Amino acid sequence: MWSVSKVYGSGAQSVTALNNMTTSFRAGTFTAVMGPSGSGKSTLLHCAAGLDRPTSGKILVGDVDLSTLDETQLTLLRRDRIGFVFQSFNLVSALTAEQNVALPGRLAGKAPSREQVNAALAEVGLARRGGHRPSELSGGEQQRVAVARALISRPAAVFADEPTGALDTKTSRDVLALLRNIVDRHQQTVIMVTHDPSAAAYADRVLLMADGRVTDELYGPFTAESIATAMANRQEQPC
Incomplete structure (x- = not known):
């Protein structure tokens, strides 16, 4: 991302969500993005992933400049090169775990093989749960299905x-350890928005945001306590 700004609305009613922001995410690393409500962290994620267009600036995914793509090309890029994991899982209730993992590929006319689906579920510890629907799975298992769905295409x-956000403490740790393991084993790039220092402690780097800008960068190894302290110190500094 280079000199990226995102402004919603116009005139006196305008809101600047990202303010001339420049940052990058090195391949094969785990970055956590943190900040208070309204700091711009979700807007950062949406723009970087091609879900929303910035008002100005440049965003690259690999060597592809997103500003040069039309809506159809953006859709194809998100399908082929971007994976998403959301708080609410976003699984289709009528489909089994296997079918949910395979669904994006099927919709794109590139259905993964049964072996690929089984391997993706095994990677997240659900080798024996592929035939179960979301209602038959725990919250943590549903999120693991979502992770498998995001990873099956080996996205950039x-x-x-x-x-x-919707999981208990133990299940949260299991999902975060899974993401950490995938980064370490497969050199997968992960960018995670979170408000929780305990979650951020699994990352290699933490971006602290305020008012649409990165105000600090922390590099691991660190603990939840060291992240919380850095956030508190940042908030106490005068503007």
């Missing part, structure tokens, strides 16, 4: 928006 990056 996975964007996770509060992926543990």
Whole structure:
């Protein structure tokens, strides 16, 4: 991302969500994005993933400049090169875990093989649960299905928006450890928005945001306590 701004509305009613922001995400690393409500962290994720267009600036996914793509091309890029994991899982209730993992490929006319689907589910610890529907799975298992769905195409990056927000503490740790393991084993790039220092501690780097800008960068290894302290110190600094 280079000099990216995102403004909603116009005139006196306009809101600047991203303010001339420049940052990058190195391949094969795990980045957590943190900040108070309204700091721009979700807008950052949406623009970087091609879900929303910035008002100005440049965003690259690999060597592709998103500003040069029309809506159809953006859709294809998100399908082929971007993975998503959301707080609410976003699984289709009528489909089994296997069918949910395979669904994006099927819709794109590139249905994965049964072996690929089984391997993706095994990767997230659900080798024996592929025939179960979401209602037959725990919250943590549903989120693991969502992770498998995001990873099956081996995307350039996975964007996770509060992926543990609907999970209890133990299940959250399991999902975060899974993401950490996937980064380490497969050099997968993961960018995660979170409000939780305990979740951010699984990352290699933490971006702290305020008022649409990155105000600090932390590099691991670190603990939840060290992240919380850095956030508190940042908030106490005068504007």
